[in-house]
Amino acid sequence: MSDVIAVQTEDFDHSALYNALRQDSLSNGAIVTFSGLVRDFNQGLAVGDLFLEHYPAMTQISLQQIVAQARARWGLGKIILIHRVGHLAQGDQIVFVGVTSMHRKAAFEGAQFIMDYLKTEAPFWKKESTELGDKWVQANVSDTTARQRWTGDE
Amino acid sequence: MIKVLFFGQLKDQVQTGSIEVAQSVEDVANLKKTLVLYHPQWSEYLSADSTLVAVNQTIGNENTLLTDGDEVAFFPPVTGG
Numbered sequence: 001m002s003d004v005i006a007v008q009t010e011d012f013d014h015s016a017l018y019n020a021l022r023q024d025s026l027s028n029g030a031i032v033t034f035s036g037l038v039r040d041f042n043q044g045l046a047v048g049d050l051f052l053e054h055y056p057a058m059t060q061i062s063l064q065q066i067v068a069q070a071r072a073r074w075g076l077g078k079i080i081l082i083h084r085v086g087h088l089a090q091g092d093q094i095v096f097v098g099v100t101s102m103h104r105k106a107a108f109e110g111a112q113f114i115m116d117y118l119k120t121e122a123p124f125w126k127k128e129s130t131e132l133g134d135k136w137v138q139a140n141v142s143d144t145t146a147r148q149r150w151t152g153d154e
Numbered sequence: 155m156i157k158v159l160f161f162g163q164l165k166d167q168v169q170t171g172s173i174e175v176a177q178s179v180e181d182v183a184n185l186k187k188t189l190v191l192y193h194p195q196w197s198e199y200l201s202a203d204s205t206l207v208a209v210n211q212t213i214g215n216e217n218t219l220l221t222d223g224d225e226v227a228f229f230p231p232v233t234g235g
Binding site for chain 1: 163166204208211213229230231232233235
């Protein structure tokens, strides 16, 4: 049961990651995975490519803290979290989160918690090339609201 | 010496990715004042409510104390995932 936390430019193989999660303890009968992809339309504009910037010295620390919080709260089995940086095209995979647990509730909630915190705390920034030129993506209030449900301070 | 980094849209707005501040500053608020002293045009970006700060790779605030050798990063709300 060793977690995998990676920030990389390379693509990832969903089925290989799923199989790695399956190799976890047989006591864990639930696996939940989530993948995020580059959309063709965002915030009202057609989007071409995407550039993902990050703060390298802080990114790994931030992701480790989020994973540690999820584990402390739900007692999860194995956790895999991968986030890509650099140039990405429409349809490309951006992020993967996969967790195992004994039962489905902890796996669903743990995966959702990791994504909600990642979207509001991990130091990544997206710049899109749109029909109107390059544009930094603005943060969504709905992402902050999604995170707040875990702390109850909505 | 404090190393100051900028990320995301803020990096474009201040037109640099990093600078070094030689004089000693007590806290983040003090650092912002010093930066604005030399770059008055940065005031609106650094004082924006949405601008976040991390001190030594951990989220901080205006009152976070600084010591020589610290790394301070300013950035807009994050948009990964």
